[in-house]
Amino acid sequence: MKKYLLVVILTFLIYYPLVIFGQDTDSQKKVFLPNIQFEERVYDFGIAGQQEKITHNYKFKNVGKGELVIKSVRAPCGCIATLVTSKRVPPGVTGVIKVTFETRKYKGKLTKSIFVYSNDPDEPKIELKISGVVKTDFALKPEFLHFGDVEKGETVTKTLKLIQVGQEQLTLNRVEAAREYFSTSISSFKDERHKGFKIDVSLKPSAPVGRLMEVITLHTNLKRHPRIDVPVWGNILGRIRVKPQMLSLGLIKKGSYSPKKIEVKATDQFDFKIVKVESNVPFLSTKVSEVKKSKRFEITLKVDKKAPAGRLRGQISIYTDDPDQALIKVPVYGLITN
Structure with a gap:
């Protein structure tokens, strides 16, 4: 029994450090990795004319703890993309990719792409964009x-x-x-x-x-x-406000209808009167009432129970004694269903 325990203990002492060492190595590998981060990935040059040359610098930084390597920069868009700084970027160091785009005979809104390939394990391929509008005259x-x-x-x-x-x-x-x-x-x-x-x-x-x-x-x-x-x-x-400015009567069941109201009021201590109210909507009647001491009026709209099924559309014309707003129009619409 003692011999068996001794064998188990020796086996544990031999293999356990190897396992721990392997785990530490994997952790270290994960810790000391590069991480590329761009200040911007999309550049909008706004408005340009034809035959113009547009240049922009895309700045990036290695925010990881391992060395970043820029493997290549490709511009299939017809742009010229150049890595201005070193392709090997230590942790905490910044780099620059210079992109030049010629508008030539392009016209209208456009977007072009540039691709950056690196040893960043999370983003080995990054797409940069340059966009804008090319005008002719x-x-x-x-x-x-x-x-x-x-x-x-x-x-x-x-x-x-x-x-x-x-x-x-x-x-x-x-x-x-x-x-x-x-x-x-x-x-x-x-x-x-x-x-x-x-x-x-x-x-x-x-x-x-x-x-x-x-x-x-x-x-x-x-x-x-x-x-x-x-x-x-x-x-x-103006000083007179109408609410709502457009009135929906909604779906109305033929023969029954709940009255709707339009509120007309002044924004300050301005006194005004409603001279008259007219409706060009068939089967729609109006009634004006003044809310005392509030400089406010209410216009009640009611659909005649005899109104046939169909659409209601027109306007309510509100005439006031204010010369700036002598006539206020409120569009009205709805649908009577059987």
Whole structure:
């Protein structure tokens, strides 16, 4: 029995250190591995013209504890990709891959890929991207103006940039805009990559209340683009607010209907009156009631029980004594089912 125990103990003493040593070696292998990390993997060059050369440096760092080896950099996109720094990157050291892309005769939005191969076990192949828009003669930034909701009396200014991206010298002759809504000013600009004109478009305080859907026209010297139209949207708010601005009656079972309400109120201590309310929706009646001491009105809408099955569509016209909002229109729609 003692001899058997001695054999077991000797076997344990011989093989146990080997097992531990093997585990330690595997752990060390996992600890001392490279880890490549890029500052960015996608570069957007924005807007460029044809026959332009675009260059960008993709910076990376070895954040692991083992030596990083860049095996190769490939650019099947037609770009030129070069590893500027050493292909062997010790832990904590940074590197740079320089990419040059020529726009040539490209047109429109494009994305090109560059592939980096390394000894990083988690990401042996990394895809870098370069993207943007190639224009032929000019670029407009933004391509439309949206003023959003604006209180009547406010002055809000938005800026357009007309950018020269072609070989033809760009000249902005004049800006055509609705005088009752806008005032404009023009100045030239030049930065590291672009030059052109900056147009400041200001919404006048006297602009009438209601939805704004206009077009500003830029007159240029470009043969193919003598006129450039810029859509403009917005909503000028008056002192009277209507809720909802569009009313859905929903699905209505023929012969039964729960009344719906439209709320009309002032935003401040402004006193106003509803002169009358009209509906052009068949079988839809309206009733106006004033909520005392709240400067608020409620318009109750009711569908006639005799209304036939089918769609309801039209508008409620609210007439007030406010000269800025003498007429307020609320679209109405619904469906009567059997």
